[in-house]
Amino acid sequence: FLSYSCLSDLREDDVPPCTAENxxxxxxxxxxxxxxxxxxxxxxxxxxDFIQICIYDMCQYDGMKxxxxxxxxxxxxxxxxxxxxxxxxxxxxxxxxxPSHSHYTDCVSTxxxxxxxxxxxxxxxxxxxxTEGCECDDNYVLSNGKCVPLSDCGCRDDDNNYYSVSSFxxxxxxx
Numbered sequence: 393f394l395s396y397s398c399l400s401d402l403r404e405d406d407v408p409p410c411t412a413e414n415x416x417x418x419x420x421x422x423x424x425x426x427x428x429x430x431x432x433x434x435x436x437x438x439x440x441d442f443i444q445i446c447i448y449d450m451c452q453y454d455g456m457k458x459x460x461x462x463x464x465x466x467x468x469x470x471x472x473x474x475x476x477x478x479x480x481x482x483x484x485x486x487x488x489x490x491p492s493h494s495h496y497t498d499c500v501s502t503x504x505x506x507x508x509x510x511x512x513x514x515x516x517x518x519x520x521x522x523t524e525g526c527e528c529d530d531n532y533v534l535s536n537g538k539c540v541p542l543s544d545c546g547c548r549d550d551d552n553n554y555y556s557v558s559s560f561x562x563x564x565x566x567x
Contacts, residue, residue: 409451414455418446418450422450424460430478432476432478433471442464464480477498488525491538494527494532495529496524497525504534505528506535507544510545
């Protein structure tokens with residue numbers, strides 16, 4: 393006589409690999425998602441699920457701060473998908489490093505101004521879609537992935553061809 397019941401699961405539970413010393417510290421760090429900063433989203437996205445993932449990941453990676461920042465980012469992105477924007481980064485909590493002549497903002501233009509098109513951001517289709525990131529400081533625009541002074545941008549000829557300052561000098565100012 394064969395029984396077709398399920399076999400018992402002999403695998404270990406997937407418990408976070410924390411030490412007794414670091415677990416309380418990690419739990420308190422992950423519980424930031426329960427704070428008032430994220431309150432606007434609590435009814436739409438359960439923070440508890442993200443907290444459990446955060447605890448597991450931070451224990452797995454020995455309290456690595458980037459694991460905390462990554463899971464908070466996923467929570468904030470999930471909230472944004474539900475129409476809730478949360479300003480959560482600052483200079484001490486998960487700062488986003490920005491290159492020179494740029495700064496962090498919670499909502500960057502999807503089409504930033506560049507030397508090639510300095511009016512791009514003002515002519516860009518205004519959508520509700522935005523993401524956090526770095527944007528160039530005032531009087532700076534993107535050129536080859538770097539923020540450069542507007543004065544370093546080139547120009548266009550009558551055929552709308554763009555010339556960088558250096559190529560313009562070589563082509564038109566060579567004597």
